[in-house]
Amino acid sequence: MNNTAARDWLRRVIAEVRRLAHDTKTQNQWIISKPEQRVLHLLAQGGRIVVEKDDHGRITDTRTITRDGWSWPGCPLVLFKKLKRRRYIASRAGGPYLITRLGLQRVRAQPDNR
Numbered sequence: 001m002n003n004t005a006a007r008d009w010l011r012r013v014i015a016e017v018r019r020l021a022h023d024t025k026t027q028n029q030w031i032i033s034k035p036e037q038r039v040l041h042l043l044a045q046g047g048r049i050v051v052e053k054d055d056h057g058r059i060t061d062t063r064t065i066t067r068d069g070w071s072w073p074g075c076p077l078v079l080f081k082k083l084k085r086r087r088y089i090a091s092r093a094g095g096p097y098l099i100t101r102l103g104l105q106r107v108r109a110q111p112d113n114r
Helices: 003-022 034-044 077-085 101-106
Strands: 048-053 059-065 089-091 097-099
Touching: 034 048, 034 077, 034 097, 034 101, 059 077, 077 089
Parallel strands: none
Antiparallel strands: 048 059, 048 097, 089 097
């Protein structure tokens, strides 16, 4: 293999690695923690996350509401930000945060989910 062929091969390999690194389907996002799974299951069943903001518009506190209207304390601000950063939850038109299509794909099915 001459130098030109080797350089071309190396460029193709690097381009493929970069493509795979940015491809969301190939990233290891299927592994989510148990607290994340619990929150996503609750949201998949019809729950929502209501946020409280300060004067500057920053989120200061979260309240998770089940589909039955009960408050659930299992989603601290750190976990909320992690789910939001991964785009598993989103808010539309200033409303409460709901699960996204990506969040539904990532959550594992459980026998009691209907």
